[in-house]
Every structure is written in C-alpha cells, then in structure tokens.
Amino acid sequence: MSKTKKIRINADGILREAVVDEQARTRLDDRVLELQDTRLRPVTDQPVICVALNYAGHYDELADAFQHPPYKQPPRQPVFFIKPRNTLAGHLDEIPCPDGTDLIYTGAGLAFVIERTAGRVTREQALDYISGYTIYNDFTLAEDSYFRPPVTTKCLDGYGPVGPYIVDREEITNPQDIEIRTYVNRELRQTASTKDMRLETPAIIEVLTEFMTLDPGAVVVSGFPPDRVAVQPGDEVRVEIERIGILVNRVVQEC
Amino acid sequence: MKSARVKINDKVEQVAVNDDYSVIDAGGRIWQEDEITWLPPRHGTVFALGLNYVDHAAELAFKAPEEPLLFLKTPNTFTGHRQRSYRPDNVEYMHYEAELVAVIGKTARRIRRRDAMNYVGGYTLCNDYAVRDYLENYYRPNLRVKCRDSLSPLGPYIIDRDDIDDPHDLKLSTRVNGELRQEGTTRDMVFNIPFLIEYLSAFMTLQPGDMISTGTPKGLSDVRPGDEVVIEVEQVGRLINYVISEQEYFDELATC
Numbered sequence: 001m002s003k004t005k006k007i008r009i010n011a012d013g014i015l016r017e018a019v020v021d022e023q024a025r026t027r028l029d030d031r032v033l034e035l036q037d038t039r040l041r042p043v044t045d046q047p048v049i050c051v052a053l054n055y056a057g058h059y060d061e062l063a064d065a066f067q068h069p070p071y072k073q074p075p076r077q078p079v080f081f082i083k084p085r086n087t088l089a090g091h092l093d094e095i096p097c098p099d100g101t102d103l104i105y106t107g108a109g110l111a112f113v114i115e116r117t118a119g120r121v122t123r124e125q126a127l128d129y130i131s132g133y134t135i136y137n138d139f140t141l142a143e144d145s146y147f148r149p150p151v152t153t154k155c156l157d158g159y160g161p162v163g164p165y166i167v168d169r170e171e172i173t174n175p176q177d178i179e180i181r182t183y184v185n186r187e188l189r190q191t192a193s194t195k196d197m198r199l200e201t202p203a204i205i206e207v208l209t210e211f212m213t214l215d216p217g218a219v220v221v222s223g224f225p226p227d228r229v230a231v232q233p234g235d236e237v238r239v240e241i242e243r244i245g246i247l248v249n250r251v252v253q254e255c
Numbered sequence: 256m257k258s259a260r261v262k263i264n265d266k267v268e269q270v271a272v273n274d275d276y277s278v279i280d281a282g283g284r285i286w287q288e289d290e291i292t293w294l295p296p297r298h299g300t301v302f303a304l305g306l307n308y309v310d311h312a313a314e315l316a317f318k319a320p321e322e323p324l325l326f327l328k329t330p331n332t333f334t335g336h337r338q339r340s341y342r343p344d345n346v347e348y349m350h351y352e353a354e355l356v357a358v359i360g361k362t363a364r365r366i367r368r369r370d371a372m373n374y375v376g377g378y379t380l381c382n383d384y385a386v387r388d389y390l391e392n393y394y395r396p397n398l399r400v401k402c403r404d405s406l407s408p409l410g411p412y413i414i415d416r417d418d419i420d421d422p423h424d425l426k427l428s429t430r431v432n433g434e435l436r437q438e439g440t441t442r443d444m445v446f447n448i449p450f451l452i453e454y455l456s457a458f459m460t461l462q463p464g465d466m467i468s469t470g471t472p473k474g475l476s477d478v479r480p481g482d483e484v485v486i487e488v489e490q491v492g493r494l495i496n497y498v499i500s501e502q503e504y505f506d507e508l509a510t511c
Contacts, residue, residue: 047300047329052394071392079393082327082402084300086459098458119404120505149326149394151302156458211343211403213331 005165005245006132008041008090009033015041020165042088042162043113043134044219049212050109050138051204052079052146054223056196061226062146070147078199078207081150083138083160091164091247095139096254097233098156104251105228107138108182108239109221110175110194112201113166119213126205129214132166133175135247136221137239140228161249162219172243175201175222182229183238192225199223257492259412261335262292272412293335295409296379297358299464301328302455303383304354305396307470308443314473323446323454326394328383328468329402336411339497341504342480343386343403349478351496352383352471353429353486355422355441357448358413363461371449374461377413378422380494381468382429382486384408384478405504408496409466419490423447426489427472431482439472441488 004019004027011018011028018028026033053059053075066074089095097104115131139159143150172178175194182190199207201222208220231237233253240246257272263286270278276288305324306317334340342349360376384406389399401407419425422441429437446454451467478484480500487493499507 047327049329049398073392075391075393077389077391077397077399079391080398081394082329082398084327086300086462119508146393147395148324149396151325151327152458155327157460211399212329213404215330 003168003171005167006043007163007165008043010039010041040091040164042090043166044088044162044217045085046215046218047085048083048087048111048136048160048162048219048221049208050081050083050221051199051223052081054078054198055192055225056198058224058226059198070145078204079146080208081154084155086157087155087160089158089161089249091161093158093161093249094252095158095161095237095249096156097251098254101141103142103230103232105140105142105230106182106237106239107140107224107228108180108190108192108241109136109138109224110178110180110241111136111162111219111221112175114214114216114218114220116216117213118205118209121205121209123202123206126202127169129205130169132168133172133244134162134166134219135239135241135244136219137161137237137247137249138221138224161247163247164245167244179242180225181240183240184229184231184235186236186238189229190225190227194222196225197223256415256418257412259296259410260294262294263290267294276411293337293411295333295335296413297464297466298330299359299462299466301466301468302326303328303381303401303468304446304451304470307445308439308472309445310439310443310473311471314475319445323451326396326401328407329398331404332402332407333409334405334407336408337495338405338408339499339504339507340384340405340408341499341501342478344501346386346388348387350385350387350475351429351431351437351478351484351486352385352475353427353437353488354381354383354468354471355425355427355488355491356381356409356466356468357422359461359463359465360416361463363452363456366452366456368449368453371452372416374452375416375448376463377415378419378491379410379413379466380486380488380491382408382484382494382496383468383471408494410494411492414491425491428487429474430485430487431476431478436476437472437474439474441469443472444469
C-alpha cells in the first residue's frame with residue numbers, strides 16, 4: 001500500500017501544503033479537492049543545490065578534458081551548483097525558450113528533500129535526514145564549459161521544475177537503484193540508473209553538510225545522467241522516475 | 256533612512272536604524288546596540304561578482320573579464336553585523352572582501368541600463384570571505400569557497416538608494432584589528448550596477464530583496480581567529496565581524 005505523498009498547491013489563492021492519499025485523492029486539511037482544480041507548485045521554496053558531474057558516463061567522457069586548461073586537473077572534491085528561487089517551477093509549468101535560442105537541454109535527476117536541520121551529518125546517519133524523494137529537471141542552455149559557475153545558462157526563470165510531489169523515504173529502500181527515463185513527445189530519449197552515481201546519496205549529504213547547513217525542506221539533486229536531451233518550443237518533456245512518478249513540462253517560445 | 260532586521264529578546268523585528276547604530280522598533284521604542292542581535296537585512300537571491308575591480312583582477316594575475324563573473328550565494332552562509340565567522344582548521348589562506356551590495360527594490364525584468372537605478376531600493380555591505388585553499392577550476396569559485404556556513408557577513412542595514420549621492424564614487428576599506436589592509440573606490444568597478452541589472456534581468460527576473468554584491472578591490476590578506484574585521488563603505492556604513500576558530504564556532508553551536 002502506497003503512503004501519502006506531499007504536495008504544494010494554490011488553494012483559494014494561497015500556497016498550501018496538502019497530500020495525495022492512498023486513493024490518489026488530494027486532501028487539504030479535512031477537504032478532498034478535485035485535482036484538476038489545483039495547480040501543483042514546486043515542492044520547495046528554497047534554492048536548490050545540485051551535484052554536477054556525478055554520473056560515471058558523463059565523468060568518463062570528460063576525463064581527458066579535465067587534464068587540460070582551464071581545468072588542469074580532475075576535481076578534487078565533488079562539484080555543486082545552485083539553482084536560485086527564480087528557477088523553481090511546478091509540474092505542468094511551461095519552460096520558456098529564449099528568443100534567438102533554438103534548443104535548450106533537459107537534466108533529469110533524482111532529488112531528495114531534507115527533513116530536519118542538517119549540519120555536519122555523517123554518511124552513516126545521512127538517510128535519516130531525508131524526508132522523501134522527488135523529481136527534478138535541470139533545464140539549461142547549452143553548456144560548453146565547467147570552469148565558471150553556470151548562471152547565464154541555468155538560472156533562467158522556471159528552469160528548475162521540481163515535483164510533482166514528495167514521496168516518503170520509506171518508499172525508496174535503495175536510492176542507488178532507481179531508473180530515470182526522459183521522454184520527449186512520448187518518445188523515450190534517455191534512460192539512466194542511479195547505480196551510476198559516483199557519489200552516493202549518503203556521501204552527498206556528508207560532503208555538503210560539512211560546510212553547508214541544510215534547512216528542513218531543502219532539495220538536493222543527486223546528479224544528472226550524461227547526454228542531456230535537446231528540446232525545442234512545442235516539445236513536451238516527461239521525466240519518469242521509478243517508484244516516484246512523472247514530472248511533465250512543455251517548452252514554449254518565450255514571448 | 257536605514258532599516259534592519261534584528262533580534263530583540265529572541266524575537267525578529269524590522270527596525271529603523273539611527274546614526275549611532277541604536278534602533279527603533281515598530282512601537283517606537285529605542286534599543287541600544289548591546290540589546291540587539293543584528294541579522295542579515297534581507298533573504299533574497301544574492302549574486303556576487305568575481306574580479307570586478309581592475310586592480311584586484313591584476314592582483315590575482317587575471318585580466319579583467321569581458322563579461323561579469325557571477326556566482327550565487329546560499330542562505331546558510333549569511334550572518335549579521337557584529338557576528339562571528341569561523342575560519343576552518345588547517346587552511347592556509349582565508350581573506351575578507353569588502354563589497355558594496357545593491358539591493359533590488361522592485362521586480363526587474365529586461366531592464367535597460369539607463370532605467371536600471373530605478374530598480375535599486377538601497378544598499379548594504381557584504382564581507383564576502385573566501386577560503387582560497389578550496390578553489391578549483393570547476394564552477395570557480397565553488398560553494399566550498401563562497402557558501403560556507405557563517406562566512407558571509409551581510410548588513411548591518413539597508414540604506415535607501417536616495418541617501419547615497421553616487422554609488423560609483425564611494426571609498427571602500429577593510430581594517431583588521433584597526434590596521435588598514437584594503438582600500439579602493441567603487442569608481443574602479445569593471446561592471447557597474449546599471450550594467451549588472453541589465454545583464455541579469457535580460458535572462459531572469461530580479462525580485463525585491465535580491466542583491467548584487469559588486470566585488471572587491473585589491474588588498475586581500477589572511478585573517479585568523481581572534482581578528483576583528485571591519486569593512487566600511489563611505490556614506491553606507493561599516494560592517495564588523497569577528498573571526499573565530501572552527502572549534503569555538505561548533506562549541507558555541509552546541510551550547511545554544
């Protein structure tokens with residue numbers, strides 16, 4: 001029996017936390033809502049932290065480049081980046097493709113949500129700090145270098161849909177064996193497994209919280225498989241993560 | 256007019272700030288500085304600039320960039336005026352960076368340079384500490400360098416835009432234990448505030464409370480536990496910070 005899932009919705013014009021129960025009904029306090037009347041909002045209101053270069057295939061592709069300028073040597077420590085609040089978007093929100101840009105890129109990733117304040121957490125304790133898991137899609141403009149922080153490519157409004165809901169951590173017994181699929185217009189374009197993550201979930205929490213205290217509700221994305229999928233206005237992007245659900249967004253031409 | 260967020264008797268209050276750093280709460284009561292705890296004045300997204308002063312870029316053996324070197328700061332790293340920041344154990348070089356911060360006053364999207372100052376609500380100060388030991392050539396400067404807990408004093412308050420004659424003609428300085436270590440002027444910014452607002456708002460929406468920390472001039476040096484670090488920007492104010500050791504910081508956390 002599936003547990004309830006946490007969502008955030010606009011109800012009566014106010015951003016509220018609600019749940020989807022075992023019968024797939026949306027419940028807000030004691031009320032049952034018609035889902036078509038509710039707009040799912042991003043499951044967090046905090047900036048999102050992402051792990052870069054965390055899938056073996058991607059890292060291997062770049063291994064040679066890492067020996068040369070501007071990098072000169074491979075990363076000594078895991079590489080993170082930030083998606084600020086303006087990038088937050090919900091399930092079914094539209095992703096604008098800027099004028100003068102033909103293609104943008106998807107970045108399907110498994111994300112976890114922090115349950116309680118997490119500072120200096122060891123990997124042994126780390127999974128206890130997770131309340132649940134969700135789906136993240138790191139939309140980005142073409143990225144040809146990892147030398148400077150990815151601001152102009154990744155911080156566009158709405159370029160980080162997250163949701164549709166948070167699945168309780170009990171549902172995910174092993175976050176290192178989850179399949180991630182990306183479909184464009186219903187066609188399967190990418191399949192990946194979290195088995196290929198270089199730094200596993202508990203280690204991410206340990207490494208990150210050594211210098212950064214994470215607040216309850218913080219979302220961390222554990223990485224992105226290689227070969228991001230190019231998409232263009234009109235495309236429907238659907239990320240499916242096993243045991244979690246489906247996050248759908250359509251790319252539109254910016255007006 | 257200067258406004259701040261402070262804690263008074265464990266309650267967070269929005270206050271007005273007097274020239275002597277006493278504050279006035281919503282009920283009109285005056286509190287002296289030793290009765291309050293300063294908090295970062297706003298919670299918005301903070302962008303910071305690297306290599307945005309010609310002399311500083313030269314000091315680091317870089318040429319000034321052709322487009323802004325922008326990075327993001329995370330909420331955990333900010334602390335208020337007169338608070339403590341910790342220097343990690345076993346690092347060689349941690350330095351301050353005195354920076355003028357422009358605080359966005361209204362929603363800004365696709366703003367032209369000539370209109371940009373209308374979107375500035377005020378100014379504050381950031382001491383954008385960096386631990387150089389952690390620099391790597393991936394998303395440089397990385398989060399370990401720039402987003403560590405406690406290492407970004409911000410404040411003390413926001414001063415209204417119109418209280419500053421010309422934000423691009425202000426002296427900046429840093430004093431460590433009273434000794435002048437860093438000195439410069441905002442005239443030497445490579446990319447000025449209107450440019451940065453145009454640049455950022457071209458691809459994203461800036462919201463009220465978002466901030467742009469505009470970079471630092473030359474004159475960096477190492478700081479150590481026990482140091483008092485004061486950054487000052489003419490007309491805006493001064494921001495005081497105390498450097499403590501990792502041990503002290505975590506001992507204090509454990510007791511509160």
